[in-house]
Amino acid sequence: MSSVKCIWTVFGVLCVLGQILGLDNGLALTPPMGWLAWERFRCNTDCKNDPDNCISDRLFRTMTDILVAEGYAAAGYEYINVDDCWPERERDPRGRLVPDRERFPYGMKSLSDYVHSKGLKFGIYEDYGNFTCAGYPGVVGHLEGDATTFAAWGVDYVKLDGCYALPGDMDHGYPDFGRQLNLTGRQMVYSCSWPVYQIYAGLQPNFSSIIEHCNLWRNFDDIQDSWASVESIIDYYGNHQDTIVPNAGPGHWNDPDMLIIGNFGLSYEQSKTQFAIWAILAAPLLMSVDLRTIRPEYKAILQNRKIIEVDQDPLGIQGRRIYKHRGIEIWSRPVLPIQGQYYSYAVAFVNRRTDGTPSDVAVTLRELGLNNPSGYRVEDLYEDVDYGVLSPQTKIKVKVNPSGVVILRADAQPSFAYNAI
Amino acid sequence: MSSVKCIWTVFGVLCVLGQILGLDNGLALTPPMGWLAWERFRCNTDCKNDPDNCISDRLFRTMTDILVAEGYAAAGYEYINVDDCWPERERDPRGRLVPDRERFPYGMKSLSDYVHSKGLKFGIYEDYGNFTCAGYPGVVGHLEGDATTFAAWGVDYVKLDGCYALPGDMDHGYPDFGRQLNLTGRQMVYSCSWPVYQIYAGLQPNFSSIIEHCNLWRNFDDIQDSWASVESIIDYYGNHQDTIVPNAGPGHWNDPDMLIIGNFGLSYEQSKTQFAIWAILAAPLLMSVDLRTIRPEYKAILQNRKIIEVDQDPLGIQGRRIYKHRGIEIWSRPVLPIQGQYYSYAVAFVNRRTDGTPSDVAVTLRELGLNNPSGYRVEDLYEDVDYGVLSPQTKIKVKVNPSGVVILRADAQPSFAYNAI
Numbered sequence: 001m002s003s004v005k006c007i008w009t010v011f012g013v014l015c016v017l018g019q020i021l022g023l024d025n026g027l028a029l030t031p032p033m034g035w036l037a038w039e040r041f042r043c044n045t046d047c048k049n050d051p052d053n054c055i056s057d058r059l060f061r062t063m064t065d066i067l068v069a070e071g072y073a074a075a076g077y078e079y080i081n082v083d084d085c086w087p088e089r090e091r092d093p094r095g096r097l098v099p100d101r102e103r104f105p106y107g108m109k110s111l112s113d114y115v116h117s118k119g120l121k122f123g124i125y126e127d128y129g130n131f132t133c134a135g136y137p138g139v140v141g142h143l144e145g146d147a148t149t150f151a152a153w154g155v156d157y158v159k160l161d162g163c164y165a166l167p168g169d170m171d172h173g174y175p176d177f178g179r180q181l182n183l184t185g186r187q188m189v190y191s192c193s194w195p196v197y198q199i200y201a202g203l204q205p206n207f208s209s210i211i212e213h214c215n216l217w218r219n220f221d222d223i224q225d226s227w228a229s230v231e232s233i234i235d236y237y238g239n240h241q242d243t244i245v246p247n248a249g250p251g252h253w254n255d256p257d258m259l260i261i262g263n264f265g266l267s268y269e270q271s272k273t274q275f276a277i278w279a280i281l282a283a284p285l286l287m288s289v290d291l292r293t294i295r296p297e298y299k300a301i302l303q304n305r306k307i308i309e310v311d312q313d314p315l316g317i318q319g320r321r322i323y324k325h326r327g328i329e330i331w332s333r334p335v336l337p338i339q340g341q342y343y344s345y346a347v348a349f350v351n352r353r354t355d356g357t358p359s360d361v362a363v364t365l366r367e368l369g370l371n372n373p374s375g376y377r378v379e380d381l382y383e384d385v386d387y388g389v390l391s392p393q394t395k396i397k398v399k400v401n402p403s404g405v406v407i408l409r410a411d412a413q414p415s416f417a418y419n420a421i
Numbered sequence: 422m423s424s425v426k427c428i429w430t431v432f433g434v435l436c437v438l439g440q441i442l443g444l445d446n447g448l449a450l451t452p453p454m455g456w457l458a459w460e461r462f463r464c465n466t467d468c469k470n471d472p473d474n475c476i477s478d479r480l481f482r483t484m485t486d487i488l489v490a491e492g493y494a495a496a497g498y499e500y501i502n503v504d505d506c507w508p509e510r511e512r513d514p515r516g517r518l519v520p521d522r523e524r525f526p527y528g529m530k531s532l533s534d535y536v537h538s539k540g541l542k543f544g545i546y547e548d549y550g551n552f553t554c555a556g557y558p559g560v561v562g563h564l565e566g567d568a569t570t571f572a573a574w575g576v577d578y579v580k581l582d583g584c585y586a587l588p589g590d591m592d593h594g595y596p597d598f599g600r601q602l603n604l605t606g607r608q609m610v611y612s613c614s615w616p617v618y619q620i621y622a623g624l625q626p627n628f629s630s631i632i633e634h635c636n637l638w639r640n641f642d643d644i645q646d647s648w649a650s651v652e653s654i655i656d657y658y659g660n661h662q663d664t665i666v667p668n669a670g671p672g673h674w675n676d677p678d679m680l681i682i683g684n685f686g687l688s689y690e691q692s693k694t695q696f697a698i699w700a701i702l703a704a705p706l707l708m709s710v711d712l713r714t715i716r717p718e719y720k721a722i723l724q725n726r727k728i729i730e731v732d733q734d735p736l737g738i739q740g741r742r743i744y745k746h747r748g749i750e751i752w753s754r755p756v757l758p759i760q761g762q763y764y765s766y767a768v769a770f771v772n773r774r775t776d777g778t779p780s781d782v783a784v785t786l787r788e789l790g791l792n793n794p795s796g797y798r799v800e801d802l803y804e805d806v807d808y809g810v811l812s813p814q815t816k817i818k819v820k821v822n823p824s825g826v827v828i829l830r831a832d833a834q835p836s837f838a839y840n841a842i
Contacts, residue, residue, distance in 0.1 A: 041778060224777070225775045
């Protein structure tokens with residue numbers, strides 16, 4: 001896969017055209033977007049007492065319908081992803097995975113067909129190990145068979161977890177299963193939990209190999225329904241950015257885990273912050289929320305086109321935390337258009353303080369590393385504010401709410417901009 | 422002051438009629454309710470650049486108007502309380518406090534008159550020490566003069582902070598200023614920070630004296646705009662309940678600090694939890710929020726009449742955490758009516774888990790300590806659900822959202838209830 005490879009700092013950007021040995025399935029050239037059951041619905045298998053919320057055919061068909069009917073698909077969300085707890089505990093006599101007969105009575109091919117009939121794509125979950133995290137069958141000993149099964153079901157996306165496995169085995173295990181997926185001839189996005197389990201085990205992940213074999217991968221803890229969890233993830237990606245950021249690019253992404261916007265634990269401000277930072281991180285945008293009951297203001301965050309455009313920027317360069325002092329952080333991501341040697345940028349100002357009242361932040365574009373002498377057209381991506389074209393010397397002032405964010409986009413202007421007329 | 426003094430556990434309740442030497446000003450027979458500037462507006466004195474949000478005459482008149490116009494006063498909120506940063510840095514030549522001349526151009530008597538003209542009461546802030554926490558004049562050396570000034574201004578409520586003071590001095594200092602307040606002949610609620618500063622200094626507060634001299638007092642940290650802060654306060658009051666709970670009663674209350682509902686850091690569920698637990702704690706209900714911009718669903722929490730009735734229960738018995746296991750907590754507070762030897766109760770089920778999906782809790786009334794053989798009429802105080810009259814053997818099942826709450830009221834039924842008709 002041919003790609004632009006860039007190292008960038010606030011002092012400048014260095015890019016080289018070159019070959020990145022990304023997973024050669026042509027998929028996920030921008031971070032995948034969709035809906036994933038786990039964070040919100042977990043391993044709820046109690047369809048008798050909780051039929052509306054259990055992991056079942058009905059739940060996924062309902063979310064499929066809403067994705068299309070309520071504008072999520074039009075905004076870019078395309079995958080409907082099943083997570084753990086979908087199969088029977090035992091394989092069939094021929095060793096094949098069987099969807100739970102009560103909860104998925106029509107089988108996975110039927111569900112997949114339904115998802116496809118709505119113009120969406122279908123994802124499934126398994127585990128590289130003897131069992132999934134919730135104790136359902138793992139892929140070990142069935143690599144070829146399960147890949148074939150998934151292809152036959154019309155699966156478009158496979159998340160492979162890492163419970164009940166030896167982290168040291170993953171260096172061959174994840175590539176092995178990826179090869180089996182490719183050998184089916186069906187294009188399937190491949191989501192790996194490979195590095196996170198190795199990091200927990202004290203191993204140093206081989207990111208060259210991970211990039212080569214996976215479309216996305218988890219580096220850190222599962223997200224939970226709390227701001228503390230979101231903060232811990234933001235901190236992890238900021239504190240380890242020198243190791244993590246260079247691994248991202250078209251076809252291969254760091255995955256900081258699901259969006260929990262619209263659930264129980266985040267305030268409105270915190271929800272805006274998660275969405276903005278996930279876009280800066282070039283993260284997969286996988287909602288895990290009850291789309292039947294989400295409040296409109298949270299839906300509006302998830303469907304914010306301008307921020308989705310940042311996330312999906314074709315350059316695929318993951319952003320970085322460029323400032324952190326007294327609770328104020330600034331995050332920045334290079335995006336298109338490029339004018340001469342100058343990128344455009346998305347810039348997020350995050351207020352990690354809890355002292356009740358908004359904080360003022362004032363900074364020149366130059367201090368943000370935005371040096372294009374022709375200036376930048378700057379706009380706020382949540383508020384309807386257009387700052388016009390600003391020069392690098394201009395000081396921008398923003399007011400950031402506690403646990404909130406202001407995210408701007410600064411589009412580099414062509415050099416003739418000042419000479420027009 | 423004559424009072425019912427009770428010690429109660431899940432195994433039973435022991436009450437004695439007796440004399441509690443509460444502050445003899447006849448005030449705060451139920452926990453004070455009102456609006457207090459600090460948590461939301463802090464020490465913002467920049468009226469030039471931020472005229473709508475600075476600590477000023479205008480801010481308090483605006484909140485006064487909204488308290489009346491938008492139903493808060495009708496729901497029971499009556500105090501408009503100024504916090505730190507209201508005076509000039511220097512006293513006048515006669516040693517009197519002077520309100521900031523720019524920000525309070527009409528003086529405090531004018532503001533107080535305005536608040537009174539709307540049927541509300543007016544509160545002010547000072548500090549037992551050389552300075553307030555933000556560096557404004559403290560009361561030391563001016564006890565009589567400042568008390569006289571406050572009385573002349575028509576102050577109804579004084580919060581006395583404890584920065585820049587020796588905690589050991591507070592055992593005489595807080596009573597001294599309280600006596601000066603009483604000597605003015607004007608009834609003023611007296612809010613003390615006395616125990617919290619002593620606890621931080623490693624001293625053992627003399628709660629008998631605190632109860633005798635203060636209407637309310639702070640035991641723990643200032644609240645901040647985050648769920649983590651609310652959780653830390655809930656934990657403190659739960660973990661220290663054997664020491665704290667017996668001190669509360671009509672005229673003398675533990676103050677876990679302001680309500681931050683409607684600000685930036687709490688989700689809707691977390692906001693419901695703060696309100697429910699504050700009611701269980703018989704806490705002062707002091708909102709600190711921008712009432713101009715609060716969203717309607719948060720306003721509805723703050724105006725929930727059924728929960729306010731729990732908070733304001735005339736018995737004034739502070740509730741307790743009676744169960745804590747695997748992230749589920751149950752809190753319970755005895756309230757009126759009493760039927761024979763049986764209290765009625767408010768019971769809050771709190772889910773401290775963050776694992777995405779609601780948790781089920783099932784418990785019999787008897788397990789909650791509700792043993793009235795005539796049963797209890799049970800209703801949900803947030804949801805419009807009436808369980809009818811349940812016997813102690815009945816098992817109640819509730820579904821509690823992550824970081825959320827279910828709060829019930831169980832009214833003890835008279836013994837003839839089963840014999841009617």
